[in-house]
Amino acid sequence: MIEVEGMKDEGKKPQGNNKDEGILNFCSNNYLGLSSHPEVINAGKKALDDYGAGVSSVRFICGTQTIHTELESKIARFHEREDAILYPSCFDANAGLFEAFLTPDDCIFSDELNHASIIDGIRLCKARKFRYKHRNMEDLATKLSECGDSRLRLIVTDGAFSMDGNVAPLDLICRLANDYNALVMVDDCHATGFLGKTGRGTEEHFNLMPGAVDIINSTLGKALGGASGGYTTGPIELVHLLRQRARPYLFSNSLPPPVVACASKVFDLLMGADGFTEKIRENTTRFRSKMTEAGFTISGDAHHPICPVMLGDARLAAVFADEMLDRGIYVISFSYPVVPKDKARIRVQMSASHRFEDIDRTIEAFTQVGKRLGVIE
Template identity: 70%
Template sequence: MAVSLRTLQRWPSLNLVRASSGWTTARKVLQNELNSIKEAGTWKSERVITTPQAAYIKVEGDDRSILNFCANNYLGLSSHPEVIEAGRQALKDYGAGLSSVRFICGTQTIHKELEQKIARFHNRDDAILYAACFDANAGVFEALMQPEDAVFSDQLNHASIIDGLRLCKAQKHRYKHKDLTELEGMLQADTNSRMKLLVTDGVFSMDGNVAPLQGLCDLADKYNAMVFVDECHATGFMGKTGRGTEEHLDCEGRVDIINSTLGKALGGASGGYTVGPQEVIDLLRQRSRPYLFSNTLPPSVVAGASKVFDLLMDGSDLCEKLQQNTKYFRECMTEAGFTLKGDQHPIVPVMLGDARLATEFANKMLEKGIYVVGFSYPVVPKGEARIRVQLSAVHDIIDIDKCIQAFIDVGREKGVLK
């Protein structure tokens, strides 16, 4: 019988570990840090969801069905019955996990089949699976780029890209966000590098804006560079058939290496991948540390993601529905007087500025039955706190209207709207 979280929290702590003398000092330091976060109004509390991920969810301590506008469940496939059934069947057929890494005894037929589907979906040579896209970003740069090479990275790239580049021994250059003029100056000045790699998010997740991919690819052609794109917030729903930023900006096939996730639009569980030329994938299987030293992706996750690719390659209705929802929400919120960021992407940052206001605003929205979360420093720059709304294909117009009205009501209460 399952034990509730509330019951677990009531269990007594045995406190058997004897703290070192150094811990007394460290404890004071850490407590001061925690207190400063609380005093700044940026403390991040985790709300406990008691239902499957969907348009409507429930949270612990609240019997209401609450509209969820804060998930990466862009296509609504996290609890799709065919995806769930595929995972259930794989659990029965292949077990809970492999208890191993891929090259020892952790590769099953379903892992190879999913990699082939990913490569076919992106029209590339091959793909390699990881436990998460964070791992894919941690594994690709170190394996491919050496001290005689150079990488050029957008300053607002995702934290996983930043961490992955730290592991890489190549020369590192960071250009201003989407500033192709500055990037070209850096490329012109680099005359000695063996290989050059331009690195960008396809969609920048905090702002919902899209990389200038056509211009990046043009510069890559001009200066004999490669292009890498993280497509976590684009794969499955950006572009007419969900092929991502490439398709959205009419430059299919011009990107050399794509990293993306299975944990957002593609089923919402976990897992990531790199897809690209055969030589790149082959080298990653030999050298990529997160691949070589992490357990294999569980069969149920693999099967669920595989079913998602089947659904995507069968039609684009979900992509079209999401695009319609995004356009409607953005237009209505702008008309209401809110300041939004982004480029017609289902990530819609509602800008508030003050961190405490963003937290209080999100709490008021929850009281009105709308699940959103306030984002503040260090997740976003100081002074740019916001509510990051995320649309899904499973939202209908009535759902969106409820969300908009709640924003208007709280906005007036908080003085954001007149």
């Protein structure tokens, strides 16, 4: 169970029979439950003592400590890439990447539902820009075929799309990239650590060889400890170029030592033992199948721990989420403009830290509220 802080500030308290059980958090990106892992916490505390609270500098002045370069090496090793570069966040990794290496002679192809940070990053670059229809390979192929004479072609996609919990068809994207001699960049924020057999992300989910995707951007702020930080991993030449040119890397402070040490411990854990992805997979299957049996519509990929409970009406979704909190379950409703009109939902996120009894309690609460509000019979 994950205790939710700050509820009192919002004047919201669980009611009903669950007062003694605390509030269950089902809306966090703490996919592997590692933000409260004792070894991760201890690593952060030790780094505070050993390296201080912060470095008061950007990386290239005096902001690079051994732990920063060690973490970059671990990230590259985890993904089986040549090198990696850390940023203060993945938002920054996406903001820094495209401007640094694309020119007006290049073309960039971006899924229309890519994350806001990708959209902003692409705005900053001078390449010709194409937005292809969401996960639509026909449209992507058409757009690629218009750019045969460009210097470089880069396809950019979220690995998993966070509003819907669906996964980009990376196998097909890589095939198209091959056909059209294009590069592929994936933002794996909602995949790294847990998607694929050993948590290597969307590439592994599709059984693609490491390196099938040219560039991976991801975050340390979700499954990988949940603090903050982001990175790009890929070819060494690209990483060298980013160290020279990526503006959020050059002009923003280094990650603080405790944050670096926590993430570094997470990579040690993930690379040191198997089985980290099993519990979240079991939890996802349990929630999705039991909720479907109860009569709810859960969208997204069957394997993804983002489980959007589709409700349609925005007001209904908001009331539903409030009533869930009254029953001790913390979930959030999403409605227009965050998702399309009449596609309001409650986005439930599974974590490996949820016990089966937590999941069953949540399904029971969904069932009670669903019946009360006429969503299910």
